Amino acid sequence: MTDATYDFDLFVIGGGSGGVRAGRLAALSGAKVGLAEEYRMGGTCVIRGCVPKKFMVYASKYGKDIKKAEGYGWSTGEVSYDHTKFATAMHAEVDRLSGIYFRNLKNSGVEIFEDRAEFVDKHTLRLKNSGKTVTAKKILVAVGGRPWRPSEDELPGVEHTITSDEIFHLDELPKHLVIAGGGYIAVEFAHVFAGLGVPTCLVYRGEEVLRGFDADVRTEVHEGLKEAGVQVITGTVFEVIEKREGADLPLHLTLKNGHSIDCDVIMMGVGRRPNTEGLGCENAGVDVNEKGAIPVDEWSKTNVDNIWAVGDVTDRVALTPVAIREGHAFAETEFYDKPWHFDHTDIPTAVFTQPEVGTVGMTEADARKEFGEIDIYKTKFKPMKNALNGDQTRTLMKLVVRASDEKVLGVHIVGEDAAEMIQIAGIAVKMGATKPDFDRTCALHPSSAEELVTMRQKWVPDVQEV
Known part of the structure; x- marks a missing residue:
């Protein structure tokens, strides 16, 4: 399968979730694959995003949970928080996960370069630290994004x-x-x-x-x-x-x-930007928009016929599971003769506030704009768990339903375990479930999630809310 004209059949720039998935699958097909990562394997999610952030969310919640446990008979005495102890454990786990990414790539046959790769032309890359150049028949850009800050002129200090x-x-x-x-x-x-x-x-x-x-x-x-x-x-x-x-x-x-x-x-x-600065896209003829993102078609292909891009660098949907699916689709399409592309609609997402947010599908405003008549079902209640612990936090659940055929267009939850619930609700929305489908589903009692299938009364705004 390997094309002797080039050093690699595929070269991946970036060792985040999307690049690693694509590189591994391509290598397992028998292709000769190289991958360059200038920092640590795992990308934003594993190293400086979802994973360590979620650990910090857990650490933050434990303090409140300890206090609330008193309502259930637990006496904990004096408690304290040791940030150094927590941070040490968190970084050790991040290191472990990064190592797994590295080993999985290596075991699949990918040649790894711990270096920064930059375009020389559409088939050639220069490894910045070593000065070495490599050529590839196909190149996948998966360099992710980075936090944005204003300049010193825009914000002194x-x-x-x-x-x-x-x-x-x-x-x-x-x-x-x-x-x-x-x-x-x-x-x-x-x-x-x-x-x-x-x-x-x-x-x-x-x-x-x-x-x-x-x-x-x-x-x-x-x-x-x-x-x-x-x-x-x-x-x-x-x-x-x-x-x-x-x-x-x-x-x-x-x-x-x-x-x-x-x-x-x-x-x-205040936001993130695609990480294309200094990548040399202009040397390969790859278009980059005003945000620094690489525009791609539904197959993740750029304007250059042998170059693709997946993940945050494309500025489509900046979520780790999306990058993974985009990378997976690219690899199976190009190296397994199984063409498919990822559908970016109805992606379940979470925001790990406290309580957390889980959402999938359309907002009420977007649904009204696109379809006109919309039915809303929503409820706000005190979870059973809070009956004895003194916590006054309430849970919000909302269904956005198209009036013409009762299709559920969106589900929105703010409350404890919202992320866990929205993953399952996302299946129903992706399948095109209707409000009667939700209504026919038996409630699981006692749970917060049962409210999703027991809302029967359409919401009508008060005069003050109109």
């Missing part, structure tokens, strides 16, 4: 801030943390550090966090941040950051609204 990459490596907890942004990364970390007892402030230019999510979800999360003790400041952005040596809280932050905040750690959570 921005060099004193960190991003979500560095937040995992703090030696000790901040004395006062300020987070810029209102997306999922910003709100997740706001909950994490507030839960660990850190005074936390969130600054967001909009009026309500989680732009793009269903309006009811946005409201629940926004109010939940305040209930968790996060100081939420909306309608403004950072103007300047000054560092004052010797101060207990050395960073003096001035906002555009004229207010100021003293803190010791500032995290910029």
Whole structure:
């Protein structure tokens, strides 16, 4: 199968989830595959994203769970949190997972280059550290994304801030943390550090966090941040950051609204950008848009006939499981003669706020815009678990239903275990289930999830809500 004209049948740039899946499958087909990763195997998810973040969410929740256990008869005495002990365990697990990615690639026959690969032309790559060049018949770009920060001209003092990459490596907890942004990364970390007892402030230019999510979800999360003790400041952005040596809280932050905040750690959570800077796409003739993303067709092919791209670098749906499926589809299409491409509709997603968000399908606003008449079913209730523990947090569940045929277009949950529930609900939505299908499903009692199949009354807005 190997084409002697080139060093490799396939060369993958990037050792994240999408690149690793594609590289392994291609190699197992008998193709000669090379892969270059300049940092550590595993990409954003394993190294500086989903995995360590979820561990931090768990660490944050345990403190509240210990307090709530008293309502169920448990007496715990004095408790304390050791951030160094937790961080050591977290990084050890990240190292273990990264090692598994590396070994799985190697065992499948992929030649691994711990180096940065950059385009020389459409078939040639230069390995930056070694200076070596390699050629490949097909090239897959899977370099992911990176946190974005404004320039020093746009935000004087921005060099004193960190991003979500560095937040995992703090030696000790901040004395006062300020987070810029209102997306999922910003709100997740706001909950994490507030839960660990850190005074936390969130600054967001909009009026309500989680732009793009269903309006009811946005409201629940926004109010939940305040209930968790996060100081939420909306309608403004950072103007300047000054560092004052010797101060207990050395960073003096001035906002555009004229207010100021003293803190010791500032995290910029204002978005991510595709990681194409310096990749040399122009040398290969690969188009890159104004965001730095590589446009691709439904088969993940770029404008160059032998170059593909998957994952966050394409700026389609920046989720690890999506990158994996895109990489899988590419490999089976190109190396197994099993052509298929990933369908990017109705992807279940979660936001690990506390309580967490689970959502799949269309928002109410998008459904009304596309289909007109929409039926809404929603409920808000106190979970059984909170009956005895003093927790007043309530769970929101919402179904968005097309009136014409009762197809369930969207499911939205804010509550404990929302992510676990939405994964299963996602199957129903992907299959095209209708509201009568939900109604025919027997409830599992007692559980929060049973509410998904027991909502019968259509929601009608109050006059004040219209």
